[in-house]
Amino acid sequence: MSASSQPLPTLRAVSDERPTPELCFSVWEQALRERAEPKWVYPLRKAGLARFAELGYPTPQHEDWRFTNVEGIASRPFRPALTPAGATLTPEELDQLVFARLGGDRLVFVDGHFSPALSRFGPKPGGVEVTSLGAALKNRGATLQASLARQSRMATNAFTALNDAFFSDGACIVVPPKAVVPEPLQLVFVASAGGEKGRSAHVRNLILVGAHAQVTVLETYESLGDTAMLTNTVTELEAGEGAVVEHLRFQDESEDAFHLGALYATIGRSADVVTHSFALGAQLSRQSLHTVLDGEGLEATLNGLYLTTGNRLADHHMVVEHAQPRCASHEYFNGILAGKSRGVFHGRILVRPNAQKTDAKQTNKNILLSPAATVNTKPQLEIYADDVKCTHGATIGQLNPESVFYLRARGIPLETARRMLIHAFAGEIIDRVRCTPIRQELDQLVWDRLEADEHVHVGARD
Amino acid sequence: MQPILEIKNLQAGVEGRHILKGISLTIQPGEIHAVMGPNGSGKSTLAAVLAGREGYDIVSGEVRYLGQDLLELDPEERARAGLFLAFQYPVEIPGVNSTYFLKAALNEIRKHRGLPEMDAIEFLGFVKDKIKLLELNEDLLKRPVNVGFSGGEKKRNEIFQMAVLEPRLAVLDETDSGLDIDALRVVSNGVNKLRSPQNAALVITHYQRLLNYIVPDFVHVLMDGRIVRSGGKELALELEERGYDWIAREQRLAA
Numbered sequence: 001m002s003a004s005s006q007p008l009p010t011l012r013a014v015s016d017e018r019p020t021p022e023l024c025f026s027v028w029e030q031a032l033r034e035r036a037e038p039k040w041v042y043p044l045r046k047a048g049l050a051r052f053a054e055l056g057y058p059t060p061q062h063e064d065w066r067f068t069n070v071e072g073i074a075s076r077p078f079r080p081a082l083t084p085a086g087a088t089l090t091p092e093e094l095d096q097l098v099f100a101r102l103g104g105d106r107l108v109f110v111d112g113h114f115s116p117a118l119s120r121f122g123p124k125p126g127g128v129e130v131t132s133l134g135a136a137l138k139n140r141g142a143t144l145q146a147s148l149a150r151q152s153r154m155a156t157n158a159f160t161a162l163n164d165a166f167f168s169d170g171a172c173i174v175v176p177p178k179a180v181v182p183e184p185l186q187l188v189f190v191a192s193a194g195g196e197k198g199r200s201a202h203v204r205n206l207i208l209v210g211a212h213a214q215v216t217v218l219e220t221y222e223s224l225g226d227t228a229m230l231t232n233t234v235t236e237l238e239a240g241e242g243a244v245v246e247h248l249r250f251q252d253e254s255e256d257a258f259h260l261g262a263l264y265a266t267i268g269r270s271a272d273v274v275t276h277s278f279a280l281g282a283q284l285s286r287q288s289l290h291t292v293l294d295g296e297g298l299e300a301t302l303n304g305l306y307l308t309t310g311n312r313l314a315d316h317h318m319v320v321e322h323a324q325p326r327c328a329s330h331e332y333f334n335g336i337l338a339g340k341s342r343g344v345f346h347g348r349i350l351v352r353p354n355a356q357k358t359d360a361k362q363t364n365k366n367i368l369l370s371p372a373a374t375v376n377t378k379p380q381l382e383i384y385a386d387d388v389k390c391t392h393g394a395t396i397g398q399l400n401p402e403s404v405f406y407l408r409a410r411g412i413p414l415e416t417a418r419r420m421l422i423h424a425f426a427g428e429i430i431d432r433v434r435c436t437p438i439r440q441e442l443d444q445l446v447w448d449r450l451e452a453d454e455h456v457h458v459g460a461r462d
Numbered sequence: 463m464q465p466i467l468e469i470k471n472l473q474a475g476v477e478g479r480h481i482l483k484g485i486s487l488t489i490q491p492g493e494i495h496a497v498m499g500p501n502g503s504g505k506s507t508l509a510a511v512l513a514g515r516e517g518y519d520i521v522s523g524e525v526r527y528l529g530q531d532l533l534e535l536d537p538e539e540r541a542r543a544g545l546f547l548a549f550q551y552p553v554e555i556p557g558v559n560s561t562y563f564l565k566a567a568l569n570e571i572r573k574h575r576g577l578p579e580m581d582a583i584e585f586l587g588f589v590k591d592k593i594k595l596l597e598l599n600e601d602l603l604k605r606p607v608n609v610g611f612s613g614g615e616k617k618r619n620e621i622f623q624m625a626v627l628e629p630r631l632a633v634l635d636e637t638d639s640g641l642d643i644d645a646l647r648v649v650s651n652g653v654n655k656l657r658s659p660q661n662a663a664l665v666i667t668h669y670q671r672l673l674n675y676i677v678p679d680f681v682h683v684l685m686d687g688r689i690v691r692s693g694g695k696e697l698a699l700e701l702e703e704r705g706y707d708w709i710a711r712e713q714r715l716a717a
Binding site: 401405407409410411412416424425428431 | 541542547549552567606623
């Protein structure tokens with residue numbers, strides 16, 4: 001009878017023409033109505049969507065994405081897991097995951113949705129809060145307004161923009177000034193098996209550490225069986241003056257999975273922050289770490305290890321921004337690559353004009369276990385202060401034949417010598433993990449993974 | 463008595479260069495032989511070929527070690543059979559703990575000798591005196607192999623490893639280079655303590671100085687890939703006095 005007889009597009013109609021973020025957002029808006037997020041969150045999400053529309057999926061023409069082609073993601077339908085998956089994991093399956101024996105609080109998320117039943121957490125002394133971000137926004141959202149998306153909203157990373165728009169949940173950790181959390185806090189992110197093509201989880205974590213407070217946070221990303229799930233995770237970390245923070249990200253998703261991770265860290269005066277990335281899984285993984293050294297005299301260590309096999313690609317994209325004087329940053333990234341796998345390392349060090357007495361150090365070392373494995377490594381120094389010390393170094397190669405010979409000349413068999421050296425190479429990185437139970441488990445896990453790799457054994461005479 | 467080492471007309475080279483041009487040398491148990499020679503004479507090539515370093519081509523000749531064909535063996539098999547090379551340039555191996563490394567090496571050798579493996583506690587007890595013998599700090603065992611060691615510590619560490627692994631034949635490749643007089647004394651003392659009627663050593667050096675401390679039974683002069691003169695310990699003194707040119711001139715005259 002009137003113009004309204006025109007049928008509205010339904011989700012079915014939408015998916016027929018390959019769902020895109022823009023098309024999905026209207027459905028997502030409906031889901032958001034149920035959530036009662038604080039009013040200020042919605043504009044953030046809209047801004048993220050707008051930023052994504054402007055940026056689009058990156059292509060290899062983009063300098064930051066030259067060696068990491070995300071066509072496999074861009075060409076898929078976009079199907080964010082807007083609601084929790086029907087199937088979840090059993091407690092027995094949960095016990096199979098790495099670090100399952102770790103004590104302390106554990107928040108579990110399946111496809112980006114919080115699973116209270118699988119989680120273990122309770123009230124903490126000293127005002128420490130460990131909850132899901134969804135709950136934190138609902139209960140005391142106002143206190144998070146200054147921090148949520150503080151850095152991410154400025155980022156020119158299309159996946160971070162998508163995350164701003166579509167994040168479903170994640171952890172919110174608030175450690176008040178001077179509080180010390182003795183046991184590591186574990187955030188477990190599980191991708192469910194199967195699901196529609198293009199299914200994606202968008203995780204957002206917020207970690208706020210007050211002045212002189214101490215905490216260790218471990219994020220783990222794993223898959224339940226084979227899944228081509230895209231995990232797009234963003235963690236925002238603020239470390240106050242004199243805070244001591246250890247942050248770890250462990251990614252071991254299935255070999256079809258896509259993993260895009262970003263860490264935005266803002267570090268205050270005299271703080272001591274160390275962050276680790278262990279990338280073992282996914283067909284394509286990229287960790288973008290943007291660290292702003294935002295107070296005088298602080299020390300930041302960025303440490304990482306990637307082990308790749310088959311056709312996998314592991315990318316680390318670093319921006320270390322020295323914004324204040326007398327800060328030290330140390331980046332140590334080692335890669336062990338087998339098969340036809342690829343490693344990418346891009347290390348940008350940005351020294352702002354007033355960041356005098358900066359001490360920035362970056363190393364990226366790679367061992368190729370097979371002739372078909374490749375690495376692209378690129379340092380990028382942008383220095384606008386004149387009294388600074390910046391060093392960088394990258395190596396790509398086989399095991400040092402001198403070292404192999406030295407060990408053999410003492411009676412150690414060739415195969416054992418190779419394994420010792422490969423393990424030592426991984427150990428350089430693992431040894432920087434301060435939290436002992438995590439370090440020990442990582443050590444065992446990486447050792448087992450290397451042992452399972454045929455390249456460590458055969459082809460030894462190549 | 464079976465010789466420990468018999469080298470017969472050994473010719474070898476590396477990267478297409480012909481370096482050893484026919485070396486013959488027999489070492490009996492209990493003997494210390496010194497091989498002296500100027501730079502480029504082939505001293506280090508000899509050590510490398512004996513230890514089994516890759517990249518060297520054997521042109522002709524043979525090397526028998528305790529009756530077996532040494533050149534057939536992999537480097538680790540040679541080590542397990544009791545051959546030890548003290549490296550001229552010990553390699554730094556970050557990430558490999560010294561105790562772990564040396565215990566693994568010792569246990570490989572013990573397995574080969576039919577002895578039970580040592581656990582960490584037995585091992586630490588076993589090495590304690592040997593560490594003192596080389597005047598090394600015990601903390602060294604907790605550090606990665608040779609990493610952060612001074613030049614002298616690295617050389618003493620080589621002899622410490624030798625003391626632990628108890629070889630039948632030790633090949634010391636310019637162990638004296640870069641050592642001050644105190645370190646030289648410590649290293650030599652270590653080598654002398656390990657002398658026995660069953661064992662032997664081949665000491666490769668440019669200078670006579672080391673041989674004041676490790677007194678050889680035989681001295682061989684290596685020039686241009688050949689042993690041009692052999693004699694007793696007094697030959698080393700003569701070389702020290704008259705230099706290598708003297709022998710080189712005689713060689714040319716003889717030719």
